[in-house]
Amino acid sequence: MIETDLQFPKQRQAPFRDWSPSIHYAQYQRMPKGPLAERRIYDFELLYVCQGEAVTIMQGKEYKLTTGQLIFLPSGVWHRNEVLTEPDARFLGIHFDFFDELDIQRESDIISDGDEVEWERFATEAVCDSFPPLSHQPVYTPTLDCVQLMDQLVHEFTMRPLGYELACKAIMLNILTHLLRLPVSRARSYSSQHAQKLKEIIEQIEQHPSTPWSNKMIADQMKLSIDHTAKLFKEIAGLPPNEFIHTIRHREARRLLRETDMSIERIGEQVGYSGIHYFSRLFRRHEGISATEYRKLSKVL
Structure with missing residues (x-):
């Protein structure tokens, strides 16, 4: 052939x-x-x-x-x-x-x-x-939910916990579903008059996670009430503002632990947490292991 x-x-x-x-x-x-x-x-x-x-x-x-x-x-x-x-x-x-x-x-x-x-x-x-x-x-512009799934897939593939192959298969099927549905979901998600402005703020959060973001700060930029902004935010991002901010910061912290030799304290500051103890506690709550242990495992695997 x-x-x-x-x-x-x-x-x-x-x-x-x-x-x-x-x-x-x-x-x-x-x-x-x-x-x-x-x-x-x-x-x-x-x-x-x-x-x-x-x-x-x-x-x-x-x-x-x-x-x-x-x-x-x-x-x-x-x-x-x-x-x-x-x-x-x-x-x-x-x-x-x-x-x-x-x-x-x-x-x-x-x-x-x-x-x-x-x-x-x-x-x-x-x-x-x-x-x-x-x-x-x-060419696709994936939803924030889809981007989070891709990050989750990288995490599973990198850390390789017990059963990671099954988890990766399930996550990948979910990613493919998001991409296949994208034309319909895009039309639904961005029909609101405020959606484009909120999408720009969400992109700012992803690019600058260390900014002291808050519900009030986002609402002020939107020129809407805090409750109404939080409702619109969840419709588009899939999470309330505070949870989304923590998710983005945690994702960036994992990347810095994998890809750099920065100190744990410096990484915490880089992603928006001023105290090392607070950052360490949050990281362990998300991962079940400390930031130091995560870094060691990612280097080995």
Whole structure:
């Protein structure tokens, strides 16, 4: 079989009960400004832009990505990514397949070598009658709920607690559901006259978690009552303002523990908690282990 005989991505009509995604890679990463090498992958990737701007050239089209957007990169399709912002951009990448059909032992197994292509290994995209294929329109702006699920997936894949494979499969199915439903949910979520302003505030919270955010501060920016603002906030973000702020701070704290050598006290300050004891208590409540133990485990695994 030669390349010109194949159509990528390969697709398979399958009921939802047959969808069984396996996760091959789930990590945050920074990439410096500039183009990356053209490539194609044996599995599928969700590449989410946490901070910065990027562009993907794929099948003769250019897809511009800004903070808060992701692109669905299909199996077998040549593409080239380029970071546009100085000095770098931050991403969350998830590699997976739909039917648990690939055996990936190391990251190098994901990339198709141009000289030694194993055509039968290219994974198959699951499609159904209810939604268009994810590859039909590859750029998405996921909901905040979906972004939190992606972060949860990275956490499970990194820490690998007992039963993490099952947890990753369940979380990935939930992520795929969010993306498939996105056109409908977007129309519903942002119909309010205040929703765009609130969405901008939510993005500010994600980008600047150390700001002393409060219900009153958010309500003042919205020029609405505290109770009405909190109700709108929960409708869009899925959590009340205080819970959402804590979630974002905790997510950033986990990232800093994994990716930096900053002290525990400095990390607490960086994410918005002035006292190390308060931060340590909150972290243990969320994770069941101390921040120091979390850092040690993440380095080992």
